[in-house]
Amino acid sequence: AQSMRETARAPRVRELMNTKAVSITEDEKIKTAARKLLKGETNHLPVLDRNGMLVGIVTTFDVSKAVVHDGKNNLVRDIMTKNVIKTHPEEPVDIAAQKLERNNISALPVVDKENRVVGILSAIDLGKLFGGRWQR
Amino acid sequence: AQSMRETARAPRVRELMNTKAVSITEDEKIKTAARKLLKGETNHLPVLDRNGMLVGIVTTFDVSKAVVHDGKNNLVRDIMTKNVIKTHPEEPVDIAAQKLERNNISALPVVDKENRVVGILSAIDLGKLFGGRWQR
Numbered sequence A, B: 001a002q003s004m005r006e007t008a009r010a011p012r013v014r015e016l017m018n019t020k021a022v023s024i025t026e027d028e029k030i031k032t033a034a035r036k037l038l039k040g041e042t043n044h045l046p047v048l049d050r051n052g053m054l055v056g057i058v059t060t061f062d063v064s065k066a067v068v069h070d071g072k073n074n075l076v077r078d079i080m081t082k083n084v085i086k087t088h089p090e091e092p093v094d095i096a097a098q099k100l101e102r103n104n105i106s107a108l109p110v111v112d113k114e115n116r117v118v119g120i121l122s123a124i125d126l127g128k129l130f131g132g133r134w135q136r
């Protein structure tokens, strides 16, 4: 594991991200989103348009919101967050970590230059940087 | 074996945890849990028994699960996770980070010796450790 106290080059998002991100399209049902979230054991689904471009994100938080306002919304498009905060594979992980913390969110979709999803970086993945770092 | 090497002491959970954790009791409704999750802008609610002891955790993930199996469950007790993975204020943060990562969970209730909740540590909070760590 790399030490965080080295002044060496920061690890990149590419080194920690999960490349098996499950996604959904904006015209699918909320219940389909809930099923995919459970099946993927994840809190976050990037939402794609018909051309495969990232247009939103839907989380278990948004599904819970639909429970509170029940019946009123039906499609992923109605509950997704459209202003997605994202990262790219070459971004240093400390910059990505700041985005998570400042926005109180727990994952960032990782996109390429064409705005296609190539992975997801979750706050949990940051834990990988702590292995054997400090003395006991 | 003990090393003579002088390295810094790991930060403790106390230094990063959020002390304003909202909680819920096990006999409340799932919808009440959903409302509290939204209001607290959080994914995690520690569940307490009538004596204020930690007996479970309920997350937006569990509420989403209730959406998939709709109507069958009604109370927090029916959907909460009973085997709670937790931490305490004096635990080194790297140990807490490992618990998050190995169990693929994004927060840990912080309890005192009487199993009372004194805070919550989320994976997002780990981002606070990355400030200005690497050279640009």
Ligand SMILES: C[S@@+](CC[C@H](N)C(=O)[O-])C[C@H]1O[C@@H](n2cnc3c(N)ncnc32)[C@H](O)[C@@H]1O
Residues within 6 Å of the ligand: A044, A057, A058, A059, A061, A062, A080, A081, A083, A084, A085, A086, A103, A104, A105, A106, A107, A108, A109, B041, B042, B043
């Ligand atoms: C403000 S957070 C609060 C919950 C919690 N802090 C968490 O772990 O995500 C929940 C909201 O953030 C949104 N969200 C999550 N990840 C996002 C991202 N990368 N960009 C924009 N919004 C995001 C979700 O759609 C949801 O409406």
